[in-house]
Amino acid sequence: MKAPRFSYVRPESLDSVQELLAEHEDEARILAGGQSLMPTLNMRLSEPGLLIDINRIDALKGISLEDGTVRIGALARHAEVLASPLVAGYLPLIADAMPHVAHVAVRNRGTFGGSIALADPAAELPACAVALDASFVLASRRGRRTVPARSFFHGLYETELAEDELLVEARIPVLAPGYRSSFLEFARRHGDFALAGVCCHARVEGGVLSDVSLACFGGEDRPRLAAAASAAAEGRAWSEEVKDAVKTALGRELDPAGSFHASAETRVHLAQVLAGRAVDRMVAAD
């Protein structure tokens, strides 16, 4: 199908974006990479009156290292994140996840900020941000605020972003000494949204895990920090027994919806198997 009619504007500064958002609020949609927005327009699932194209705003671009934090600009393309030496060196979880984010042609346009702001529950990057305890900088004419990823995602495509706010950048702490991370997902076709996926981040010392953050995605309405499963591994030497405890806890706390592609039971099973393998990898690398 073809997109409905809408107006289009391509502001040159962040200030003008904020003015436009304040003026038009829910009538306007931000157009970044367009890799999720454009399908919804073509299928007429959304009919915004105005598209605000932010692609030429330099302040939203780039990836940099600042005081133990990697700053990823909202407009950083997936391809750029995938190729970034800073991400490879300091955020191995994101580096591991990136090859699973869509397909080459989509990665060339899709943006980091777009993936976060859209909050697709099966997307990789929101879950990585939750596991790594990242935070997001949101801006509006009212000012700026920083929101932890762990309280940013409210539900299915629902986030902390107000109608007049724009996601400016993500701030992600670099991998600390002694810490490891691991990313695994299961999708029907490489690059498609996952049926189930896990992001794990923990301190690993002599096979003992601590400060464990296990985040799961796919199936539920938002990425979940699996608190009980993380606690089941906390302070313990990784073993088959601990792995079983993690899987059991995960089975209790995950409550995914079934779909045409996979039942709820299948999704839980996949998450359990992936979580076990993810931690296996982290411990093996120790």
Added chain:
Amino acid sequence: MEEAADIALIVNGEAVSRRVEARRHLVDFLRLDLGLTGSRLGCEHGVCGACTVRVDGAIVRGCLMLAVQADGADVWTIEGLSDTGELADLQDAFVARNALQCGYCTPGMLLTAAEMLKAGRRMTRQEIREFLSGNFCRCTGYHAIVDAIEAVMQERFRD
């Protein structure tokens, strides 16, 4: 803030300027306004890859980019890349290996394969398949397409 805009861009090496509706995506612009019908529309929501074109040196989904966003861009389609000869060996290999039947996905496949070749090295069949994973072919089952791309890599990147 208008529902239409004037754009100026380079398409297949030639300067083009037009007034386009904001809602018009890049492939409709190429096909309907410029008559370049080599780029195809399959799903029109970013899944099938038939609309793959090269914008500013990188392949994109032509159905997921607005024509107004291509203002100032350097756009290449199967027509232009056939004329320059950049794809000649790939096209020959696709024919030799029967890597197409109906041909609908072929322009997108060729542009994706060309992007793969930019890495300047041979890839494993698994890597080729993963790189191609965003392009659907409903006729060949991919095996012959992978064969063709692998053959070109072996020819171009001799050790």
